[in-house]
Amino acid sequence: MSNAVRSETVTSIAAGWWRPGRGGSVPRTGAGPWVIQASLWRAAIVAGCILAVAVAAWVGHPADYLEADPALAHLLRGMALIKAFIVLGVVGAALWRCGWRLSTAAGAGYVAGSSVMAGSTVLIWQLSHIVAAAVLFHGAALGMLYLGWRER
Numbered sequence: 728m729s730n731a732v733r734s735e736t737v738t739s740i741a742a743g744w745w746r747p748g749r750g751g752s753v754p755r756t757g758a759g760p761w762v763i764q765a766s767l768w769r770a771a772i773v774a775g776c777i778l779a780v781a782v783a784a785w786v787g788h789p790a791d792y793l794e795a796d797p798a799l800a801h802l803l804r805g806m807a808l809i810k811a812f813i814v815l816g817v818v819g820a821a822l823w824r825c826g827w828r829l830s831t832a833a834g835a836g837y838v839a840g841s842s843v844m845a846g847s848t849v850l851i852w853q854l855s856h857i858v859a860a861a862v863l864f865h866g867a868a869l870g871m872l873y874l875g876w877r878e879r
Contacts, residue, residue, distance in 0.1 A: 768825040768834045775838045776818060779846030787853035800854060807852035810864060814844045817871055829878070836874045843867040 793800050821837040829837075844867045850860035 765825045768829070768837070769822050771838045772818065772821055772825070772841050775842035776845040779842040780849050783846040783849035787850045787855035789853050789855065793854065803854055803857065804852060807848055810848045810851060814848050817841060817844055817868070833874060833878050836870065840867045840871040840874065
């Protein structure tokens with residue numbers, strides 16, 4: 728292979744990698760339809776989390792744990808704080824993922840998983856429906872991990 732052909736091959740491979748829509752991993756810039764789709768998915772994630780937190784705050788009520796066992800209440804609220812940091816990381820990763828093209832099923836999965844995790848964290852903080860909230864939180868976390876693993 729001559730140097731001219733080798734140089735042309737390397738240039739075409741590099742150009743194909745950077746060209747949008749050709750399998751490259753660099754997002755396109757400009758106002759294309761997928762940019763609008765990405766902003767809609769991001770807005771849906773944020774709105775879903777806000778709605779889930781509001782519903783959980785309305786549904787949940789501090790249980791009798793506060794009066795009955797203050798040490799257990801402090802432990803559970805500490806766990807809720809740890810879960811809140813996990814939710815922030817998951818929501819940040821989902822918002823980052825929306826910067827690239829994604830299918831409708833994947834977008835809906837990111838919205839649902841983020842919202843369920845945020846709402847269940849508020850329920851745990853309020854010490855109400857703890858078992859259901861823990862099952863929902865861990866189920867959504869596993870679902871988000873599976874979605875991130877299987878999505879291409």
